[in-house]
Amino acid sequence: MRAFKHLFLLLFIAGVFALTAACGDNNTTNEKVEEKADQDGGTMTEKEEPKGPIELTFEPATGAEIEPKDTCITIKMSIKPGKLVKAEFIADGASTPTPASFSYDTKTDKDKKTALVCPYSLLDQGVKYKLNVTVKSQKPDDKEYNGTAEYTTKAPYADKNAPAAGTTINLKIDSILTPELLGSLLEGQKDSIPPILVNVHKRDEGKKGNIIFIGGLGKGPEGGSPHEGKDVVDTETPVSISLVGKFDGRWFSVGPTTFILSIAGVSVVLDNFTLTGIFTEDSTNVEEARLSAVIDPEFVKKQFEMDICSIVDCDENPVGTKSVLVAGKIVGVANPLEYSAFITKPLYLENNIAADTKIEFYTTGDTKKEDVTVEVKSCKGSQKEEKPCSEADGATIADVAGDASVTIDDSKKKGEITLPTLEANTWYQVNLTAKDANGKEFKTFARFKTKE
Known part of the structure; x- marks a missing residue:
């Protein structure tokens, strides 16, 4: 499991260096300041509109069935808000929300009265979810308004079979979903990112139960790309994993959970680590997976003397602690390695x-x-x-x-x-x-x- 986290941490830090260079000019900084001013309700509009209260309408409406994959909920607001505060998907019985984006749907509504909530993780199948949304009105009203909707996910993958024990899968990063700037900068670097070799060590009988993955961080062969040849496992820095999760047909998940990653005297807390995905129909690979984790900006600041919150959006809790959510999309590729060994402890x-x-x-x-x-x-x-x-x-x-x-x-x-x-x-x-x-x-x- 730590191999996934280690990969994500490396991806994030590499992207931050690139972001520093890309965002070093004043124009980019000013644009971000102006955007924040607009979100806080400090920008005057030509036509004065009422500032509150704000009524929220959900589409699809509460009580609807939704897909576990690629689902977005549309939020219609009666008045343009000053700020989109937060949106949380919470599964029935869960204590930790599913990470999700909450942004204006500027493609269909230039007036910023429409927003989209899109989970970064795949949702569980056949589970009830509650979506809580909070927006803040513009000044002088300057109040928070809440809305709630409930949904049940469909189960389109439940009647299929998960891969048999012994199946080995080679995974690679397809895209970074958030932070957006990091995703844009790494788009042309995907082939240089190491793959992750994962073996299904054991799983329960039937179409639903627990599953154990074993794997390790990969690398590219000398002079080649990461997904060619047989040298796909990093034997110079062999970070390996023992990953326990659950499966429901072709759907699988691990987490959310919290880890303390300690390497060479440096510790960093990774909160809400989650891996969700869907196996291919022939049960030999991964069709798509989503990975997310929360990183402490103070760790990056201490290690690299870099304030990442000046470059990307950081969340801040009521006591002032900041965090950065990193999420990505993963796909499976052919595994060329016939036999491998991993030390997990x-x-x-x-x-x-x-x-x-x-x-x-x-x-x-x-x-x-x-x-x-x-x-x-x-x-x-x-x-x-x-x-x-x-x-x-x-x-x-x-x-x-x-x-x-x-x-x-x-x-x-x-x-x-x-x-x-x-x-x-x-x-x-x-x-x-x-x-x-x-x-x-x-x-x-x-x-x-x-x-x-």
Whole structure:
């Protein structure tokens, strides 16, 4: 799961650098200031109109059935508001809203009396949703007005089959939905973004239940694009995942949940991480998926001395804490890798690991314990925390005395490594080589630091 988050964080930071260059001129800044002034009701219009109250009408009307995919709700307002405050889709029984855009429908209404609410995630099937909308009137009325509608989603994918255990899918970013400026700037860079290789490790029988994905962040082969050749897994920085979710026919989801991502001494909280998608009709790939997470602007500011809220729109809660919602669309592409292995615990460069920790790994094909070899090495003295095992940066690498033992569970695709005695407050690298029944070999490693 952290691989998805890590990818999104990298995408966001890369886009922010590009945005800084693109938005450095005064014209762009002034346009944003003028737009905010208009939203706050500070711009005078030629024809004076009443400022409130504002009546809200929903289309489709409350009680209607809606599609779980590509659904937008139209909000008609009796008077042009001063500001669109918020819109929240909340599933029946859920505590966290589904992230959604809330913007003026300027294509059909230049007077800004019409708005659209469009979820960034795919909605659950056959579930009741409540849509709460808040707008603020222009000054001097300057009041908030609320509206609510209830909907039930259809279930067009429920009678289909999810992929069988063992299916491996190669995913790539198709577009960034928000922030819009980030999406525009990265549009021409999609082929340079690493893919995500995901294996269906296990799922419940039938057409509905729990599903476990295993996968890792990918990379492009030397001299090629990310989706050509067989070198699609990043074996230099192998961030891997164990992703537990649910499926309902061809529909699947993970989250929402909160994570603390800790790498090389840097921690960042990612709230409301959500992955939703639809498998293809032949159950061999992903037709479309949506990914979203909330990032703390203070993290980017501290690490890169950059105020991203001056470039993209940030949300602010009642106590003044700001956040940025990042959402994207993902599609499945052909998987060229016949066999691979992923270490899911500990996380790559995790730095607070118990000395008696066990290494958890998965493979995409049946594997015997005698076909798994393990090397354990200590890394000391590096001048760079983010490169603890780099001899070029002063690290001394040594073999660790003692043998590591391997066990494989009944699935023949999940294993555990018990390590020899490790020192406290020390970086280690565990090299894993695995082979499938046909002799296909895959190498990866874990790199982590033990607790003091």
